[in-house]
Amino acid sequence: MNPSDDALFTEEQIKSDEKLAIAAINAAKNLEDLKQVKIDFIGDKSPLAKSNQRLGSLSSEQRAQFGKIIGAARSNLNQIFSAKNESLEREKDAHALLTERVDITLPNRQSLPGGLHPLTLLTNEISDLFLGIGYEIKEGPELESEWLNFDALNIPADHPARTMQDTFFIEPLEAKLVLRTHTSPVQIRTMLDQKPPIYVICPGKVYRADELDATHTPVFHQVEGLVIDENITMADLKGTLDYFAKSIFGEGVKTRLRPSYFPFTEPSAEVDFFFNGRWIEWGGCGMVNEKVLTACGIDPKRYSGFAFGMGLERTLMVKYGIEDMHDIVEGDIRFSQHFGVGKR
The missing domain is CATH 3.30.930.10 (Bira Bifunctional Protein; Domain 2)
Structure with missing residues (x-):
């Protein structure tokens, strides 16, 4: 099979899928958004995953060529995703420290001691x-x-x-x-x-x-x-x-x-x-x-x-x-x- 005969399976298309995934990762505003990005652009049903699944239909020479391109793209996405995930985790922790912090200078609520009637x-x-x-x-x-x-x-x-x-x-x-x-x-x-x-x-x-x-x-x-x-x-x-x-x-x-x-x-x-x-x-x-x-x-x-x-x-x-x-x-x-x- 000649990849050039399939417009969906070209180096340009792989690069395009990679760019779209990077843009989606960078656009995620919180961990919930990033979770959905992983499903759409990195998971088993993502465009790059589907391209990787089609490698088996190529000749050995094309399989090696496109395998390197797809592997590099997926590796790059995983690194970018991990960095974004760590950044959003830090933002979440920082927000929690601001909104959920305990003022230790306030008097605590003490339970009353027991006693006899x-x-x-x-x-x-x-x-x-x-x-x-x-x-x-x-x-x-x-x-x-x-x-x-x-x-x-x-x-x-x-x-x-x-x-x-x-x-x-x-x-x-x-x-x-x-x-x-x-x-x-x-x-x-x-x-x-x-x-x-x-x-x-x-x-x-x-x-x-x-x-x-x-x-x-x-x-x-x-x-x-x-x-x-x-x-x-x-x-x-x-x-x-x-x-x-x-x-x-x-x-x-x-x-x-x-x-x-x-x-x-x-x-x-x-x-x-x-x-x-x-x-x-x-x-x-x-x-x-x-x-x-x-x-x-x-x-x-x-x-x-x-x-x-x-x-x-x-x-x-x-x-x-x-x-x-x-x-x-x-x-x-x-x-x-x-x-x-x-x-x-």
């Missing part, structure tokens, strides 16, 4: 002050048997607290399991497992069928105290409550006891404290009922004792002037920050 801080404070006078900390399960939650505490079957209105009963009802309505079952467990003298406090989470509003929540926290020993009297109870109130609210706080009724204590009382110019109801207390001592295998003729219980949410609200229960339970970090949580 104010209720946990209060629980720890109360635990520490009672540990300091020789008490133990006792805990128990939140899922309790009816016997431990009610019967052992002398709460009869027809008592209003046992109805579905106040208590979360767990199905099947035949299992006689409830979400504990107070931490008093921990006191019962302690008296069943431990011989007097007993000096314990029982902090923990409890459940009542209440709607969440400004002063109530269906899940809340209590701390209860129990003392069983020889010759324990109401005077010991009053002195302990005075110590408790002054430790939490300040030395100027006074307490008083008002007669009340609880099935598990006799006599029973409501305890109030005088704070910020007014009397505030705090919790319940009294001497442990002899029936409770007997149910736990403790001789009521030898031992006596007292018990008390306070809501921690109420204590926290009074101590810090919190007016809405939602602030305590909804987890807003701005509330906790008032107590030093989440600050640097």
